[in-house]
Amino acid sequence: MRRLPTVLVVEDESAIAELISVNLRHSGFRPIWAMDSATAQTELDSALPDVVLLDWMLPGESGLTLAKRWRAHPRTKAVPIIMLTARGDEVDRVAGLDAGADDYIAKPFSTKELLARIRALLRRRAPEEEVKVVTLGRLSLDAATHRVSFQDQPLKLGPTEFKLLHYLMTHAERVHSRSQLLDQVWGDHVFIEERTVDVHVKRLREALGEQAAAMIETVRGAGYRLTVAGLTATVSADVG
Numbered sequence: 444m445r446r447l448p449t450v451l452v453v454e455d456e457s458a459i460a461e462l463i464s465v466n467l468r469h470s471g472f473r474p475i476w477a478m479d480s481a482t483a484q485t486e487l488d489s490a491l492p493d494v495v496l497l498d499w500m501l502p503g504e505s506g507l508t509l510a511k512r513w514r515a516h517p518r519t520k521a522v523p524i525i526m527l528t529a530r531g532d533e534v535d536r537v538a539g540l541d542a543g544a545d546d547y548i549a550k551p552f553s554t555k556e557l558l559a560r561i562r563a564l565l566r567r568r569a570p571e572e573e574v575k576v577v578t579l580g581r582l583s584l585d586a587a588t589h590r591v592s593f594q595d596q597p598l599k600l601g602p603t604e605f606k607l608l609h610y611l612m613t614h615a616e617r618v619h620s621r622s623q624l625l626d627q628v629w630g631d632h633v634f635i636e637e638r639t640v641d642v643h644v645k646r647l648r649e650a651l652g653e654q655a656a657a658m659i660e661t662v663r664g665a666g667y668r669l670t671v672a673g674l675t676a677t678v679s680a681d682v683g
C-alpha cells in the first residue's frame with residue numbers, strides 16, 4: 444500500500460485542528476495533531492512529517508520560535524512548513540517567511556486553499572527524478588513506469604523490492620550496510636529490524652531470477668552490493 448503523506452498539525456484550538464484533520468484525511472493525507480509546542484517537538488523528534496502546518500500563537504513557545512529552531516537543526520531544516528495564523532499583516536508574513544516558513548496562510552482560510560497550498564508545497568519539495576531509466580548490464584529499471592526487465596524480459600517486483608533495487612542500481616558497485624539501506628529505502632526514523640533488509644533482499648533475488656540475482660552480492664559483515672561483475676561471472680560460468 445502507498446504510504447500516505449503525513450501532515451503535522453500544530454494548533455492549540457481543537458476545533459480548527461479537527462476541521463483541518465478531517466479535510467486532510469478526506470484528501471489522502473495522514474494528519475497528526477500536536478496541541479502545543481512541546482508535543483510538536485516530540486512528534487518531530489520521533490518522525491519527520493511531509494509537511495508541518497504551524498500555528499503562530501501557541502501556548503509555550505510560538506510557532507515562529509519553533510520554525511526558527513527547526514530550520515537551524517540539520518535533521519529538521521528541510522521539513523516543509525506552512526505558517527497558520529490569525530495575523531495577516533505584511534510585517535507578520537515577512538517575519539514568518541524570514542523564520543523559515545515555506546508558505547503562509549491567514550485565518551480564517553478556506554480548507555480548499557489550504558489543501559491546494561499543501562499539494563503545491565509537496566510538488567515543489569518532491570525530489571527531482573534525475574535518472575528515470577537505469578541500466579546495468581542487461582538489467583534495466585524504469586523509475587517512471589515502475590518496470591524492471593532483464594534481457595528484455597519483464598520481471599515482477601513488490602514495491603519494497605522495487606525501491607531497494609532502484610537504490611542499489613543507482614548506487615551500484617558500493618557496499619551498503621543494512622542500516623544504510625533502512626535509512627535510504629525505508630526512510631527516516633522507521634523502526635524496523637535490520638533483518639527486514641535480508642528478507643527483502645531474498646525476495647528481490649527470487650524475483651530477479653538466478654542470473655540477475657547474481658548481481659547482488661552479500662558482503663560478509665558489511666552488507667550488500669550490486670555489481671555488474673557478478674553478472675559477468677555468472678554468464679561466463681554458464682557459457683563455460
Ligand code: CA
Nearest residue numbers: 455498500501
Ligand atoms: Ca493559536
